[in-house]
Amino acid sequence: MARKRRQLGGIDRLGSGRYRARVVDEATGDRLSLGTYRTKTDAEQALASAISDQSRGRWVRPDSGTTPFVTYAHQWLASRLGRGGAPLRPRVRELYEGQLRLHILPTFGDVKLGRIRPAHVRGWYAGLVDGGPGASTAAKCYRLLRAILNTAVEDGILVTNPCTIRGAGAERAEERRLPTVEQVFELAAAVKPRFRALVLVAAFSGLRRGELFGLRREHVDLEQGTVTVALQRQQLAHGEMIVGPPKSDAGHRTVALPQEALDPLIAHLECYTGPGPADWVFTGDKGGPLREAVWQHEWAKVRAGLGLPGLHFHDLRHAAATMAAATGAGVKEIMYRIGHSSPQAALRYQHASARRDLAIAAGIDELIRNERAVTRPETPDP
Numbered sequence: 001m002a003r004k005r006r007q008l009g010g011i012d013r014l015g016s017g018r019y020r021a022r023v024v025d026e027a028t029g030d031r032l033s034l035g036t037y038r039t040k041t042d043a044e045q046a047l048a049s050a051i052s053d054q055s056r057g058r059w060v061r062p063d064s065g066t067t068p069f070v071t072y073a074h075q076w077l078a079s080r081l082g083r084g085g086a087p088l089r090p091r092v093r094e095l096y097e098g099q100l101r102l103h104i105l106p107t108f109g110d111v112k113l114g115r116i117r118p119a120h121v122r123g124w125y126a127g128l129v130d131g132g133p134g135a136s137t138a139a140k141c142y143r144l145l146r147a148i149l150n151t152a153v154e155d156g157i158l159v160t161n162p163c164t165i166r167g168a169g170a171e172r173a174e175e176r177r178l179p180t181v182e183q184v185f186e187l188a189a190a191v192k193p194r195f196r197a198l199v200l201v202a203a204f205s206g207l208r209r210g211e212l213f214g215l216r217r218e219h220v221d222l223e224q225g226t227v228t229v230a231l232q233r234q235q236l237a238h239g240e241m242i243v244g245p246p247k248s249d250a251g252h253r254t255v256a257l258p259q260e261a262l263d264p265l266i267a268h269l270e271c272y273t274g275p276g277p278a279d280w281v282f283t284g285d286k287g288g289p290l291r292e293a294v295w296q297h298e299w300a301k302v303r304a305g306l307g308l309p310g311l312h313f314h315d316l317r318h319a320a321a322t323m324a325a326a327t328g329a330g331v332k333e334i335m336y337r338i339g340h341s342s343p344q345a346a347l348r349y350q351h352a353s354a355r356r357d358l359a360i361a362a363g364i365d366e367l368i369r370n371e372r373a374v375t376r377p378e379t380p381d382p
Helices: 040-056 069-079 090-108 118-131 135-154 181-190 193-205 209-213 259-272 292-305 314-326 331-338 346-350 354-375
Strands: 009-013 019-024 031-037 226-229 232-235 241-244 253-256
Touching: 009 040, 019 040, 031 040, 069 090, 069 135, 090 118, 090 135, 118 135, 181 193, 181 292, 181 314, 181 354, 193 209, 193 259, 193 292, 193 314, 209 232, 232 292, 253 331, 253 354, 259 354, 314 331, 314 354, 331 354
Parallel strands: none
Antiparallel strands: 009 019, 019 031, 226 253, 232 241
């Protein structure tokens, strides 16, 4: 007697005694195996589940997850878009490529997408945190892996994302010892004269390194005592210079400088910056745009000489935000000043009061004077 088949699939008993469940792919008409099962009941449950998933639009073909992760990851990176639908910035693409090459592909590269399991992800993540590059890099790599596999779910390749570790993508900032005001001035005095203003502007304005390197003469308003962040200049690993807009909408801002940063900047413009409006403010020894490797060499030498080997240039930005907070500035005012944004509130922070920012700069000046007076008391006349 002919086997009785169901309209959307069927159950076959094989010569081995096991039962095979097959379902019809409604999109193509293909009859696909769901695997073999010890009992007919198990096979019927698998078939019913597949039919139910099809009716809810959640079904994934059993053969869809056979693409190796490395192939899909490169396809994902090639088509990935950034904020607002724009192509990924070169520096971001380079960052993702490095995370994939160093920390993700060695584990998942040859694994088929459909065979990546939550336990597999948990073991990989634990290795990054405990014996690898540390918690911060682990969080970044986890977010990248999760984003790639989220797209695989959206593409109908996976039913669910195996990245299920709660909180794994959140970075917890390490407590860092920020430089004191006096240490900032010691650093500024120790670098080459052409870099003195760079240190002081970084420490008292909160601009990022790429924003500092992207300043042109036309972005400095000496009459108002402000700098406008309109560009950032970055260097890729192979040496190419990339000039573009700030990293977010909130990055576009005009920041008032305290006098302790403005005066050195005025002197710097007279000595080291070309006269044209498009000339770079911070330059190298030969007058060309300052390259990151050149500055990093100078910074490493000076911080080591002062007994501050663990101090990062980015720590000056944190110091600037801390000083702004000490003046009584509110959260939005501080966010505006340092150009910080979140996916939900990039523009909201950008519209903080520029008039209040002038008051913050004045408050920073007073803090600097007070702290220097304590650490370097005046010597009484004989």
